[in-house]
Amino acid sequence: MTDKTTNWKIGTLNVKGINKDEKFDDMLDWINQERLDITIVTETKLHPSNAYHNFTSKNKKYISYWTIDPNHTKGSGVGIIINKNTLRKHTYSRSDVPGRLSQVRLKFKGKITITITGVYGPADKSDKKTKDAIIRHIKNHIKNKQNCYHIIAGDLNEDPENHPTHAIIDTILSIGLCKLTTDNAHTWSNSNGIERQLDHIFVSEGLAAGEFMTDIIDLH
Numbered sequence: 001m002t003d004k005t006t007n008w009k010i011g012t013l014n015v016k017g018i019n020k021d022e023k024f025d026d027m028l029d030w031i032n033q034e035r036l037d038i039t040i041v042t043e044t045k046l047h048p049s050n051a052y053h054n055f056t057s058k059n060k061k062y063i064s065y066w067t068i069d070p071n072h073t074k075g076s077g078v079g080i081i082i083n084k085n086t087l088r089k090h091t092y093s094r095s096d097v098p099g100r101l102s103q104v105r106l107k108f109k110g111k112i113t114i115t116i117t118g119v120y121g122p123a124d125k126s127d128k129k130t131k132d133a134i135i136r137h138i139k140n141h142i143k144n145k146q147n148c149y150h151i152i153a154g155d156l157n158e159d160p161e162n163h164p165t166h167a168i169i170d171t172i173l174s175i176g177l178c179k180l181t182t183d184n185a186h187t188w189s190n191s192n193g194i195e196r197q198l199d200h201i202f203v204s205e206g207l208a209a210g211e212f213m214t215d216i217i218d219l220h
Contacts, residue, residue, distance in 0.1 A: 008037040008038055009034065009035060010036065010037065010038045010039075010040075010153060010180075010201055011034055011036045011038070011039050011040070012039070012041070012118075012154050012155070012199050012201060013027070013030070013040075013041050013042070013199075014043050014155040014187075014188075014199060015041050015044055016043050016045075017044065017046070018044050018046055018051075019045060019050075021054075024058075025058070027041065028055075028059055036083070038080070038082055038087070038116055039062075039080070039081040039082075040078070040079070040080060040118035041079040041118070042077070042078055042079075042118065042155040042199075043075070043076070043077055043120055043155065044068070044078065045074055045076070045077050046066070046077055046079075047073070048066035048067060048068055051064065051066040051079060052064065052066060055081075060084075061083065061085070062083055062084060063081075063084050064079055064080065064081045064082075065079065065104055066079045066080075066102070067097075067100075067102045068098065069098045069099025070098070073099075075123075076098075077120065078099065078101060078102040078118045080103075080116055082116070087106060090106035090107055090108055091104055091105070092105055092107050093105045097133050099120070100133065101117065101118065101119050101133075101134050102118045103115055103116065103118075110147065112147045112148075112149070113148045113149070114148075115141065115142060115148075115150050117141075117142065117153075118154045119152060119153070119154035119155075119156055121134060121156040121157040121158060122157060123157045125165075131167060131168065134168055135168060138168075138171050138172065139175075142175055144175050144176040148204075150175075150177060150202075151201070151204075151207070152172055152177060152200075152202045153200065153201040155199050156198060156199070156200055158200075159196040159197050161183070161184065172202050173202075176204070176205060177203060177204055177205070178204070178205055178208040179202050180201040180202065180208065181199070183197070184197065185197055187199040
């Protein structure tokens with residue numbers, strides 16, 4: 001899905017705050033080591049201006065987009081980090097739900113559009129207002145139509161195997177996206193031995209099947 005390769009490498013990580021320089025640097029090291037083209041980071045607890053300054057001063061390989069809820073900085077924050085070489089020239093617009101959802105849209109030749117959406121769902125199951133805002137944005141901005149592909153990733157704070165309700169995941173699946181993360185691959189645990197899969201990656205069927213990879217190679 002790039003000019004020179006046939007795929008993009010996607011990763012997502014709940015960083016539990018990256019206000020400390022050493023933790024921010026650890027995140028950048030991880031992205032570099034994994035050679036990620038698209039990285040979604042959640043629970044950043046970091047103001048976008050600080051994130052942008054730190055990011056641009058410490059790397060030249062990636063470009064980033066950040067959002068925070070100014071009223072709840074300690075429990076919010078989403079970042080989308082993309083490889084400059086493979087994706088920057090295709091970026092044309094973005095939108096967000098402050099601190100909870102960040103979306104970047106990319107345009108390719110042949111009138112092909114890809115949206116990259118990072119989501120940090122509320123951990124408080126009673127926070128219906130925040131969850132509804134995320135779902136509303138997904139429904140309004142992610143459409144299953146020709147030449148339009150989607151990537152959604154992040155910490156949704158929903159585990160279909162253990163939680164009775166999982167409205168964000170249900171909304172994503174209803175649009176027709178495929179789940180890439182393996183079932184029962186736990187991404188969260190506590191000292192009592194409880195494990196959950198709260199982080200997920202979803203993509204359009206065309207991406208999962210490799211159809212879009214061929215289109216991009218043919219178009220460039």
